[in-house]
Amino acid sequence: AWFLSAFGFNSFAVFLPKFMAAKQIHISTLYGDALTLAIASLPGPFIGAYMVETHRFGRRYTMTVSGVITSVCILLFIFVETELGLVILACLISLLAQIWFAGLMCFTPEAYPTDIRTTASGIATGVRHVANILGPIVTGKTFGHSGTTPLIMAAMALLCAAIATYFLPFDTRKKRLVPTVRVSL
16 A cells, blocks of 8 residues: 555656646646645645544545545546646645545554564555655656556556555554564574
8 A cells, every 4th residue: 555655646746747738737836836735735634633533434444535536536637627627636636645644654553563663664664765766757657658647557556555455454443552573483
């Protein structure tokens, strides 16, 4: 889930100006766009923090729901032609990314016993950084062939991550954390 979500979100976010330009939409300033997306994403961590603590969603389903909706929004990005529609979708994707990562950042350290928790979280973060590098590279290579291919790849990566979180064997909400790993040599 770490790799796929980072790959999908970064592939979309880094090339957002190119996706917009491919639709002949040139928003006046890059800084204005960045500010709009940042403002739109502000409630995301708070919504995510609420969702991960609810009985209905917990950590797993917070990630599943936000990942599936994000995938749909990215796919809709292919078909929407108006500037307003694209900006609304981009803002929604930005918000959903924050909700996704609230669930992921909450779940990951709680899923491991105390004595390997920081190592496991560090490895997951390293995997995310690799995906953050590879996502834009792959997107850049495929963008020239078709403007929709990178969007489909990003949406499918996020959908696969969402499906993976749905099938996690447990949710860490309200679970007692395992203090240590017992290894016998």
